[in-house]
Amino acid sequence: MTDLEFMDHAEALLKAVELTCDALNDTTEADIDAQRSGGMITLSFPGRSQIVINLQKPLHEVWLATRSGGYHYxxxxxxxxxxxxxxxxxxxLTQxxxxxxxQPLHFAPA
Incomplete structure (x- = not known):
């Protein structure tokens, strides 16, 4: 995979997460604060827990950090x-x- 291909797929993932958070905030009581800074999105939940999604461009990976652990994709x-x-x-991410x-939430690719 080229760097450009990685960035195309990775940007689509980040955009899907952002759009899903917006939709969930409109249709549920989830109250997810999604803050994007470059290749990283931080999702903040009531109770101050967070999920961090971070692009690792040199490795062509997306890293996900949650309460349950850290994952590389x-x-x-x-x-x-x-x-x-x-x-x-x-x-x-959904889990x-x-x-x-x-509460039950659902994240999916756009």
């Missing part, structure tokens, strides 16, 4: 896949965001 076969398990990025928000 690479673009493989059309999806962001964990480097150590079969878990997909948006599945892990952890739901736990940290205290």
């Amino acid at each position: 690479r673009w493989v076969d059309g999806a962001w896949r964990d480097t150590k398990s079969p878990t997909l990025f948006f599945d892990q 952890d965001a739901s736990a940290q928000a205290g």
